Amino acid sequence: AQTVTQSQPEMSVQEAETVTLSCTYDTSESNYYLFWYKQPPSRQMILVIRQEAYKQQNATENRFSVNFQKAAKSFSLKISDSQLGDTAMYFCAFMRITGNQFYFGTGTSLTVIP
Amino acid sequence: DTAVSQTPKYLVTQMGNDKSIKCEQNLGHDTMYWYKQDSKKFLKIMFSYNNKELIINETVPNRFSPKSPDKAHLNLHINSLELGDSAVYFCASRRRGLAGGNEQFFGPGTRLTVL
Numbered sequence: 001a002q003t004v005t006q007s008q009p010e011m012s013v014q015e016a017e018t019v020t021l022s023c024t025y026d027t028s029e030s031n032y033y034l035f036w037y038k039q040p041p042s043r044q045m046i047l048v049i050r051q052e053a054y055k056q057q058n059a060t061e062n063r064f065s066v067n068f069q070k071a072a073k074s075f076s077l078k079i080s081d082s083q084l085g086d087t088a089m090y091f092c093a094f095m096r097i098t099g100n101q102f103y104f105g106t107g108t109s110l111t112v113i114p
Numbered sequence: 115d116t117a118v119s120q121t122p123k124y125l126v127t128q129m130g131n132d133k134s135i136k137c138e139q140n141l142g143h144d145t146m147y148w149y150k151q152d153s154k155k156f157l158k159i160m161f162s163y164n165n166k167e168l169i170i171n172e173t174v175p176n177r178f179s180p181k182s183p184d185k186a187h188l189n190l191h192i193n194s195l196e197l198g199d200s201a202v203y204f205c206a207s208r209r210r211g212l213a214g215g216n217e218q219f220f221g222p223g224t225r226l227t228v229l
Contacts (some may be wrong), residue, residue, distance in 0.1 A: 033216050039155070043202060045220035089155055095216065100145060100169055102218060104157045 002027045004094050006105035013082045014113050020067075021077045021108045023092030029053075031097040034068065034075045039107075040088040048090070051075065053097075079110075087112045117141070120205050120221040127195055128229055134191045135224045137205030145169075146188040147206040147218065148180060157204070163188055164210065192226075200228045 003026045013019035025034070036048040051059045051068050058066050063080045079086055092105040118139045127133055139146065147170070148160040162170035163182040177193040192199060205221040 035217055037220075043223050043225075045204065045206075045223075047217050047219075050217055091157065100162055100164065100210070101159060102147075107155050107157075109155075 002103045004105040008108045010109045012111040023075045025094045033095045035093040036077045037091045038088045082112045118221040126227045132193045136189045139207040143207035143209045145208045149204040151202040195228045
């Protein structure tokens with residue numbers, strides 16, 4: 001079974017600073033997808049960024065980027081120029097390329113401090 | 115708007131009652147899911163349907179029964195509600211296949227409170 005670990009239950013960052021959220025996963029698969037989802041207080045789950053394991057280049061979406069280390073099974077999320085609207089719960093997720101099930105981590109609660 | 119919608123968004127009911135939550139997606143996706151999010155924000159997969167066929171059926175009480183009348187709908191019926199069923203329930207959908215992002219699109223969630 002696949003497992004996803006987010007070892008930081010809570011984090012905080014000053015507005016305009018940079019913060020990195022960690023995620024590790026365990027799998028014997030070689031092809032898979034990784035995702036970061038954001039859940040603000042509104043509780044809507046929003047996709048932040050995705051990464052295909054066969055792509056060596058790290059994905060970026062505006063202020064959000066990932067550091068994907070396949071050998072280390074690590075998939076961290078970097079948020080640059082943090083904004084108050086980034087305050088949310090962040091979930092890391094894994095899915096096998098031929099699978100149906102998403103495996104979610106336990107989440108990291110991020111607070112951006114003005 | 116293209117989206118995943120759920121009704122109702124809030125549901126308050128007494129223990130022992132039976133209730134349903136409806137989910138619809140107009141994204142043309144073929145796979146739909148139900149998740150339960152507890153008070154600690156942990157997301158637990160409950161069920162998944164692909165083209166109206168049940169493909170994931172995690173260990174949940176048999177008081178929970180999903181029903182998919184067509185590819186665009188996945189409803190969740192809960193019998194004999196218990197206090198421990200209080201949670202937020204999310205519906206999600208995804209287009210299967212090697213092309214595309216394969217990400218799940220989530221509905222707004224239904225907050226169920228059992229008194």
